[in-house]
Amino acid sequence: MKLEKISAKLSPKVVVLIYLTLPFRFGMLASSSSASEISQKPAQAFMRGEKELEKMLADRPQMSEYLQPKDILWTWTANQFAGKDTGVPLCWDSTSPLNAAESDYTLGAIRISPVDRRQLKPARGDQLWMEAVNELLNIRNGHEYEILWEKALAGELGRAEWAKRNCELEFEALKQTKQFYFEVWVKQISKLDRPSNPEDWRINLPNSFDLWYQTVDGKELSGYWLSKFPTLPDSICAKALLAERLGNGETALARYKEYLDLVGDDGTYSKMAKLSVQRLSRDVKGTIHDVRLSQKQAARECYEEGIVAFQHGNENLALVKFNAAIDLDRNEYTYFFARGSVFDRLGDFEKAKLDYEVASLDLSLQDKCTLALSNLAKRKILPLLKDAYEKLSGGTKKDLLTAVKEYEEAVQLDDAAETRFDLGLTFEKLGKTADALDNYLKALKLNPDLAVAYPAIGMTYEKIGKMSLAKEYYHRCLDLQPSSAAAKSCQQRLKVLGAD
Numbered sequence: 001m002k003l004e005k006i007s008a009k010l011s012p013k014v015v016v017l018i019y020l021t022l023p024f025r026f027g028m029l030a031s032s033s034s035a036s037e038i039s040q041k042p043a044q045a046f047m048r049g050e051k052e053l054e055k056m057l058a059d060r061p062q063m064s065e066y067l068q069p070k071d072i073l074w075t076w077t078a079n080q081f082a083g084k085d086t087g088v089p090l091c092w093d094s095t096s097p098l099n100a101a102e103s104d105y106t107l108g109a110i111r112i113s114p115v116d117r118r119q120l121k122p123a124r125g126d127q128l129w130m131e132a133v134n135e136l137l138n139i140r141n142g143h144e145y146e147i148l149w150e151k152a153l154a155g156e157l158g159r160a161e162w163a164k165r166n167c168e169l170e171f172e173a174l175k176q177t178k179q180f181y182f183e184v185w186v187k188q189i190s191k192l193d194r195p196s197n198p199e200d201w202r203i204n205l206p207n208s209f210d211l212w213y214q215t216v217d218g219k220e221l222s223g224y225w226l227s228k229f230p231t232l233p234d235s236i237c238a239k240a241l242l243a244e245r246l247g248n249g250e251t252a253l254a255r256y257k258e259y260l261d262l263v264g265d266d267g268t269y270s271k272m273a274k275l276s277v278q279r280l281s282r283d284v285k286g287t288i289h290d291v292r293l294s295q296k297q298a299a300r301e302c303y304e305e306g307i308v309a310f311q312h313g314n315e316n317l318a319l320v321k322f323n324a325a326i327d328l329d330r331n332e333y334t335y336f337f338a339r340g341s342v343f344d345r346l347g348d349f350e351k352a353k354l355d356y357e358v359a360s361l362d363l364s365l366q367d368k369c370t371l372a373l374s375n376l377a378k379r380k381i382l383p384l385l386k387d388a389y390e391k392l393s394g395g396t397k398k399d400l401l402t403a404v405k406e407y408e409e410a411v412q413l414d415d416a417a418e419t420r421f422d423l424g425l426t427f428e429k430l431g432k433t434a435d436a437l438d439n440y441l442k443a444l445k446l447n448p449d450l451a452v453a454y455p456a457i458g459m460t461y462e463k464i465g466k467m468s469l470a471k472e473y474y475h476r477c478l479d480l481q482p483s484s485a486a487a488k489s490c491q492q493r494l495k496v497l498g499a500d
Contacts, residue, residue, distance in 0.1 A: 042084075045083065045084075045089060046078055046079065048081070048082060048089060049077075049079060049080070049081035049082030049084075049089070050074075050078045050081075052078075052091055052092045053074065053077050053078045053081055053092070055092040056092040056132070059092070060112070060114065060125075062123070062124060062125035062128055063125045063129055064125075065192070066125055066189065066192065066194055066196075067188065068192070071188070072187070072188065073129075073184065073185075077132070077136070080136040085140055086139060086140055086142070090109055090110060090136075090139070091109035092110065093109035093110065110132065110135045110136060110139070112128055112131040113131070114128070114358065114361055115354065115358060121354075121357055122357055122358075122360070124197075125194075126189070126195070126196040126200060127197075127200050129185070130177065130181075130200050130202075133177055133180055134173055134174065134177045137173045137176045138169070138173035140173075141169040141172065141173065144169055145169060148162060148165050148166055149230055152229060152230050153230050153232075153235055160226070162225065162226075162229055163222050163225035163226045163229070164213070164222070166225040167218065167221050167222055167225060168209055170221055171209045171212055171213075174202050174205055174212075175205065177201065177202060178201060178203055178205050180201075181198070181202075181203060182203075232262070233259055233263050233267055236255055236258050236259045237255070237256075237259045237267075237269050237273065239251075239255050240252050240255030240259060240273070240276070243255060249280050252276070252280055253276075253277060256273045256276045256277050257277060259273050260274065260277070271324060271327075272328075275295075275298050275328070279295075295328045295329060296328070296329050296332075298328050299325045299326075299332065299335070300325070300329075302321045302322070302324040303322065303325040303332075303334070303335055303338060305321045306318045306320075306322040306325065306342075307338065309321060310338070310341065310342060310345075315342050315345055315346055318338075319339065319342045319343075322335055322338050322339040322342060323339065326339065333359045333361060333362035333365055334359070334362070334365065336355045336356075336359040337356065337359035337368065337369065337372070339355050340352045340353075340354075340355030340356045340359060340372065341372070343355060344372070344379075349376055349379070352372075353376060356369045356372050357369070360373075374414070377413035385406075385407075385410055385419065385422075387402075387406055388402075388403040388406035388407050388410065388422070388426075389403075389422070391403035392422065392425065392426050392429070397430070400426055400429055400430050403426045404423065404426050407423035407426060408423065411423065415442075415446065416446065417443045417444070417446035417450050417453075418447075418450070420439050420440075420442045420443035420446060421439070421443040421450065421453055421456070424436045424437070424438070424439030424440040424443060424456065425456070427439060428456075433460060433463055433464060436460055437457065437461070437464075440453050440456050440460060441457060444457065448480075449480075451477060451480075451484040451485075451486035452486050454473050454474065454477030454480075454486055455473075455474070455477065455486050455489040455490050455493065457473045458471070458473040458474045458477075458490060458493060461473065462493075467497060470493070470497070471494065471497060473490075474490035474491075474493055474494050475490075475494070477490040478490055478491065478494075
């Protein structure tokens with residue numbers, strides 16, 4: 001089945017459709033104002049591009065540290081938003097991609113995830129720039145992606161070949177991103193004296209596609225594209241969305257109904273299609289503004305229903321509702337906090353942590369998120385500490401090594417003095433004196449009233465022959481906590497050393 005196209009050429013005076021929507025990395029580059037925007041004079045287009053750049057910097061403030069107005073990075077990025085290389089102006093979309101750890105180009109705009117997908121924490125400014133540059137370069141292949149989409153729908157490409165051909169386009173964009181790093185980025189960070197991790201910019205990218213395709217990144221993207229192989233329902237839903245974005249409510253309504261007739265409740269986008277049918281049935285002449293407004297309203301309704309379910313102890317229903325709210329409006333960080341609370345209660349600490357960290361990007365939620373993350377860490381730590389203590393008591397080398405691993409994981413979550421001390425004790429039992437001393441000292445720095453740390457530090461210094469330091473810590477314990485059991489141990493050691 002052939003899909004309607006507005007244009008298949010990147011002409012400066014036509015609206016361009018770069019196909020692949022909803023389930024895909026790329027989207028339809030079409031709106032009622034695109035034609036007039038594309039025909040703007042270069043100066044006007046650049047000013048428009050600067051405004052989109054400024055929006056991106058406002059939404060991702062970490063990126064602001066890496067450029068200055070009118071410098072080479074500023075000018076290059078503004079020109080990309082202006083459509084200098086494609087003939088098509090782009091917008092900045094402040095919402096996160098459907099997968100919080102991805103970045104993509106959709107509906108004539110780029111959007112980049114605020115999350116570091118490898119470490120599942122808020123991304124640094126240099127990481128965000130790499131993602132933005134890569135997506136802006138990847139957009140140049142938009143027409144090629146469209147051709148692959150149509151060939152797949154026509155049965156000319158199988159699933160495996162479809163994935164590989166799309167990955168070839170991704171690889172070309174990655175090569176250009178690597179080149180951009182050496183030609184632009186290195187000079188930029190040097191001039192502004194900013195930190196950056198070269199590996200994030202794919203400087204180790206293999207020279208050949210075949211080699212890259214076998215790497216973790218290549219396999220990951222291949223899996224992504226395999227999962228996005230277009231189907232007939234996908235194409236119908238794509239056309240529904242296009243009609244909706246162009247303000248043709250009647251056509252959109254008919255397409256959504258056709259999609260639901262084919263897939264019922266089992267389609268990937270059945271829930272969204274049902275909401276769209278309800279909305280468009282009320283007003284089939286809805287504009288883009290009406291569509292976005294009603295999506296926000298629907299998201300709020302889902303959120304409120306999720307809160308009720310959560311309060312009544314129905315975590316599974318609450319999770320469904322919060323997921324729906326996020327799918328409809330990913331720019332409302334309150335929904336991420338709510339979903340994190342569900343994951344927290346269900347014991348899925350990693351997902352809860354990720355949602356809390358995403359929510360913390362909203363300044364008004366930072367205090368709540370900090371408290372939630374602290375409580376989350378404590379709940380996760382308790383079983384770790386219990387098991388580590390049992391292993392420490394067991395005394396075998398295998399048990400002690402396991403205890404070290406668990407204590408180290410615990411201090412990553414919450415660097416408490418008592419945990420540091422137990423980690424030092426475990427290292428001491430393993431005969432790793434330097435590591436033991438390091439953790440004893442850190443424990444004391446975290447809590448100077450931790451009496452047990454003083455004799456431990458003193459005796460460790462004795463082992464390495466630093467008697468004056470050993471005596472110093474023994475005396476400090478006697479001065480600070482003379483009536484403690486630790487002070488008695490310190491007094492006995494001083495007598496052995498012949499000190500007063």
